[in-house]
Amino acid sequence: MKATEKQASTGANWPPEEGQIITFSSVNGLTEGMVKDVRWGLVWRDFILDDGRVIPEHKVLDHPEPPVWRKPEDVAQDEREAWERRLVSMAEDGLDPRDREQPFWAELNQYLAYTYLRFKQAGLKPPNPE
Amino acid sequence: MTLTDEESEKERNWKALSEAGLIDIAPDEFAKRIKEAKQVVMGRLSELLERTTDIREREAAAYSLATLKELERTVSRGRRRGSD
Numbered sequence: 001m002k003a004t005e006k007q008a009s010t011g012a013n014w015p016p017e018e019g020q021i022i023t024f025s026s027v028n029g030l031t032e033g034m035v036k037d038v039r040w041g042l043v044w045r046d047f048i049l050d051d052g053r054v055i056p057e058h059k060v061l062d063h064p065e066p067p068v069w070r071k072p073e074d075v076a077q078d079e080r081e082a083w084e085r086r087l088v089s090m091a092e093d094g095l096d097p098r099d100r101e102q103p104f105w106a107e108l109n110q111y112l113a114y115t116y117l118r119f120k121q122a123g124l125k126p127p128n129p130e
Numbered sequence: 131m132t133l134t135d136e137e138s139e140k141e142r143n144w145k146a147l148s149e150a151g152l153i154d155i156a157p158d159e160f161a162k163r164i165k166e167a168k169q170v171v172m173g174r175l176s177e178l179l180e181r182t183t184d185i186r187e188r189e190a191a192a193y194s195l196a197t198l199k200e201l202e203r204t205v206s207r208g209r210r211r212g213s214d
């Protein structure tokens with residue numbers, strides 16, 4: 001690790017910022033990567049690494065417990081529709097969601113989680129009069 | 131909602147997604163998970179169609195269903211191509 005690279009830590013310094021190194025669980029075991037950006041998805045926060053991989057917060061070592069998640073009702077219609085258009089566009093471009101830790105895999109995973117939480121749980125709540 | 135309620139809601143959500151296999155979808159399970167999500171949306175849409183309220187949710191569900199169908203079509207086409 002270079003002297004300028006900082007290892008991410010929990011507590012007041014969470015979430016890790018651009019340039020910090022995070023350790024996360026991957027199919028190959030624990031792996032490290034440098035954070036390029038941190039973005040909120042439809043449900044959880046994603047860390048975009050400098051090599052393009054997208055790592056969900058709950059896979060990062062020492063993330064806060066329980067992980068901070070958004071409520072489905074906090075996602076605006078515009079944001080959801082933009083997400084849906086982006087997914088369809090990535091699918092039409094021939095991207096493969098089986099490419100783990102790539103944007104299509106990450107965005108489709110979050111979309112399915114969001115859709116499940118939104119519509120499964122909405123069905124369990126009393127009707128909302130309009 | 132109190133902080134404790136929020137914490138237990140988060141835990142419920144985590145458990146629900148975990149049991150549905152939606153926290154970390156294995157690459158070969160996307161087609162199955164999309165199909166299951168479609169069933170959840172169709173179930174909710176059926177409930178909403180019986181009511182005259184919740185128009186926005188009904189539209190959102192219909193839009194999501196169309197998106198899932200499109201994703202199912204392209205993902206399964208990719209699988210066939212991958213197995214050729």
